[in-house]
Amino acid sequence: MRAKTVEAMEAMDTTRKVAFRLDRPAVSGTVHVRTALVGLALAAVTFLVFCGTVAFGSGGYTVPLTQVVPALWGGGDTASLFVVRELRLPRASVALAAGAAFGAAGAVFQSVTRNPLASPDMLGITQGAGAAVAAGMVLGTGAGLGTQDLGLAGALTAGVLVYALAWNRGTTGYRIVLVGVGVSWMGLSLTYHLLSRAELHQAQKVLGWLVGNLNDRGWEHARPTALALAALLPTLLLLGRLRRTLMLGDEVAAGLGTPVQRTRLALLLCGTALAAFATAAAGPVLFVALASPQIAQRLTRAAAPPVAAAALTGASLVLVSDLVAQRAFGSLMLPVGVVTGVLGAPFLLWQLARANRAGSGG
Amino acid sequence: MTLSTAPPPAVAAGTGRTARRTLVLSVAAVVLVLLCLASLAVGSRSIPLDTVVRALWDPAHPAVDAETEAIVRGTRATRTLVAVLTGAALGLAGAVMQGLTRNPLADPGLLGVSAGAAFGTVVAAGLLGLTGLLGSIWFAFGGALAAAVAVYLLGSRGRGGASPVKLALAGVAVTALLDSLTSGIALTDPEALDRYRYWSAGSLTGHDGATLARVAPFLAAGALLALSAAPALDSIALGDDVATSLGRRLGAVRTRAALAVTLLTGASVAVTGPIVFVGLVVPHLLRSLVGPGHRWLLPGSMLVAPGVLLAADILGRVVARPQEIDVSLVAAFLGGPFFIALVRRRRMAGL
Numbered sequence: 001m002r003a004k005t006v007e008a009m010e011a012m013d014t015t016r017k018v019a020f021r022l023d024r025p026a027v028s029g030t031v032h033v034r035t036a037l038v039g040l041a042l043a044a045v046t047f048l049v050f051c052g053t054v055a056f057g058s059g060g061y062t063v064p065l066t067q068v069v070p071a072l073w074g075g076g077d078t079a080s081l082f083v084v085r086e087l088r089l090p091r092a093s094v095a096l097a098a099g100a101a102f103g104a105a106g107a108v109f110q111s112v113t114r115n116p117l118a119s120p121d122m123l124g125i126t127q128g129a130g131a132a133v134a135a136g137m138v139l140g141t142g143a144g145l146g147t148q149d150l151g152l153a154g155a156l157t158a159g160v161l162v163y164a165l166a167w168n169r170g171t172t173g174y175r176i177v178l179v180g181v182g183v184s185w186m187g188l189s190l191t192y193h194l195l196s197r198a199e200l201h202q203a204q205k206v207l208g209w210l211v212g213n214l215n216d217r218g219w220e221h222a223r224p225t226a227l228a229l230a231a232l233l234p235t236l237l238l239l240g241r242l243r244r245t246l247m248l249g250d251e252v253a254a255g256l257g258t259p260v261q262r263t264r265l266a267l268l269l270c271g272t273a274l275a276a277f278a279t280a281a282a283g284p285v286l287f288v289a290l291a292s293p294q295i296a297q298r299l300t301r302a303a304a305p306p307v308a309a310a311a312l313t314g315a316s317l318v319l320v321s322d323l324v325a326q327r328a329f330g331s332l333m334l335p336v337g338v339v340t341g342v343l344g345a346p347f348l349l350w351q352l353a354r355a356n357r358a359g360s361g362g
Numbered sequence: 363m364t365l366s367t368a369p370p371p372a373v374a375a376g377t378g379r380t381a382r383r384t385l386v387l388s389v390a391a392v393v394l395v396l397l398c399l400a401s402l403a404v405g406s407r408s409i410p411l412d413t414v415v416r417a418l419w420d421p422a423h424p425a426v427d428a429e430t431e432a433i434v435r436g437t438r439a440t441r442t443l444v445a446v447l448t449g450a451a452l453g454l455a456g457a458v459m460q461g462l463t464r465n466p467l468a469d470p471g472l473l474g475v476s477a478g479a480a481f482g483t484v485v486a487a488g489l490l491g492l493t494g495l496l497g498s499i500w501f502a503f504g505g506a507l508a509a510a511v512a513v514y515l516l517g518s519r520g521r522g523g524a525s526p527v528k529l530a531l532a533g534v535a536v537t538a539l540l541d542s543l544t545s546g547i548a549l550t551d552p553e554a555l556d557r558y559r560y561w562s563a564g565s566l567t568g569h570d571g572a573t574l575a576r577v578a579p580f581l582a583a584g585a586l587l588a589l590s591a592a593p594a595l596d597s598i599a600l601g602d603d604v605a606t607s608l609g610r611r612l613g614a615v616r617t618r619a620a621l622a623v624t625l626l627t628g629a630s631v632a633v634t635g636p637i638v639f640v641g642l643v644v645p646h647l648l649r650s651l652v653g654p655g656h657r658w659l660l661p662g663s664m665l666v667a668p669g670v671l672l673a674a675d676i677l678g679r680v681v682a683r684p685q686e687i688d689v690s691l692v693a694a695f696l697g698g699p700f701f702i703a704l705v706r707r708r709r710m711a712g713l
Contacts, residue, residue: 117531121538168706174527178705181530182698185638189694196563196688200552203559211545286542341542348516348535
């Protein structure tokens with residue numbers, strides 16, 4: 001790669017952009033130095049956390065750190081290889097994929113609605129999955145479909161329902177939010193009703209799923225989410241420019257030539273699908289989709305919640321939370337959702353404090 | 363009405379309006395009585411209305427056997443009373459919240475107050491081992507107040523103050539947070555889970571008269587506070603600046619109204635569990651009938667909301683007979699579409 005213009009080491013001045021042009025393939029563009037650096041750092045952190053989860057995950061056996069990376073690729077001694085590849089890698093992969101999907105989905109929803117509190121957790125998608133899974137576990141409906149399929153179906157149905165009900169000669173961000181809130185309350189009531197009708201052991205199972213749980217997750221949970229990520233993340237990155245114009249408001253975006261309704265539909269489809277796959281795999285791990293885009297946006301100082309950085313932040317968040325859930329409370333294996341829920345409280349307080357300091361500013 | 367009070371637009375229209383409002387409230391009261399009777403009659407065992415009336419006034423009458431008397435004067439009477447009291451509390455709380463926040467989408471459930479009360483109750487029962495209502499109700503109040511304040515602060519941050527969208531989102535966010543913490547506590551203790559799930563489904567059944575007697579003083583205090591705030595809420599409807607220039611002390615009014623909402627929601631949630639949308643729908647229905655003045659709206663909500671809750675409860679008993687559907691589910695599936703229609707109908711200007 002031959003960078004044509006490089007602002008030398010002043011590039012460390014983080015507001016700088018670097019323009020580049022490649023001869024073959026013929027690609028050119030600009031790279032925000034800070035975004036790139038933060039992205040690399042986040043990727044490194046995610047990788048380290050991933051290795052840490054694999055090394056210190058559930059069960060007494062601690063894989064020596066020198067053995068972790070070789071074991072990931074199929075080398076190293078047999079004990080480490082077994083623990084890493086058979087026991088911990090599947091779970092860590094689910095955490096990685098689901099976290100990334102939640103983070104990216106959150107960034108999409110926050111851009112589309114232009115609201116830092118919007119996330120699939122709040123807009124009915126999670127609650128749709130919850131109601132479908134609860135119905136499956138309690139009533140035995142959808143027999144033959146696994147929990148994962150039910151969760152996926154419920155989440156997608158709720159997402160489509162929200163979009164359709166918010167459509168009134170086009171959609172707007174605020175209508176999507178409010179209709180989503182309405183749908184999520186209906187889903188929640190249905191879930192509570194099913195819980196009260198269930199046998200106690202069923203209720204425990206449902207509630208265990210509802211808080212977001214990575215226990216007993218395997219490759220069959222990681223694979224669909226990973227495939228969805230592989231297909232949808234690049235799509236979202238390609239839509240990035242249009243997504244950022246939506247942040248300026250519908251009128252301005254339309255004035256800039258953005259097809260507002262089609263862009264919003266495409267973004268919401270991608271975001272809903274990512275959230276649905278992640279929820280189906282890991283259950284509703286709350287606050288990851290809410291907090292990751294905000295954290296990533298602070299780190300990169302971007303104007304809109306950045307998708308890629310949010311995905312990496314989300315992955316790290318879920319991996320760390322799951323490690324804490326597995327190890328911090330001794331024999332009591334908490335569901336990961338309880339940990340992210342507890343982390344969510346200071347996050348909301350932080351949002352409050354920030355608003356107070358910023359006065360009336362956004 | 364004193365001169366310092368802002369005249370609600372409708373008051374000036376004269377006695378025709380007053381007659382109409384009186385009529386609306388009288389009809390509401392009659393409907394409420396009829397629904398109470400229906401609530402005593404309908405259920406897994408239907409009892410004819412004349413037998414119901416006889417069992418109420420003259421239990422010694424030969425047509426009333428012991429079982430009928432036990433059902434009508436016992437379980438169903440308590441259930442109906444629970445519906446009337448909590449319904450009135452929720453409707454009143456919703457009307458006060460809508461007036462206070464000038465937000466057409468305010469509701470104790472939607473804005474996280476119920477989830478706060480639920481969290482407080484579960485903390486009291488699960489972590490501190492307080493199973494009695496009297497012990498846990500203070501935690502319900504504390505949770506309700508904390509959640510209400512958190513949602514309001516979260517929702518009013520940023521440009522444009524507390525817009526409906528931001529408040530609704532803040533409400534769901536806080537509810538989601540409290541729900542996950544509540545589930546965490548419930549999951550560690552199967553017994554707590556068992557109690558929690560029946561209660562969180564939002565049901566009017568399984569309570570006794572003693573429970574009602576205990577929460578009644580709190581409900582009464584909340585209702586008095588709320589009703590006495592009506593003229594001030596009318597001023598606030600004209601905007602904070604106008605209300606101040608009319609001599610209202612905004613801080614004092616807000617504190618009083620928030621206290622009223624906390625008492626009403628906390629006490630009713632402690633009994634029935636969270637019930638959403640009743641407090642949202644009723645003030646809207648009434649506003650189109652009696653106008654936006656709170657001196658009519660607040661008492662009206664206290665009359666109409668119990669009727670709505672009773673109707674939802676009766677519907678829940680009838681549709682899946684012999685099984686029953688919890689009132690909160692019926693309320694959510696009647697109120698949810700109403701909420702969505704409200705959102706679709708117009709731009710969300712403040713009240």
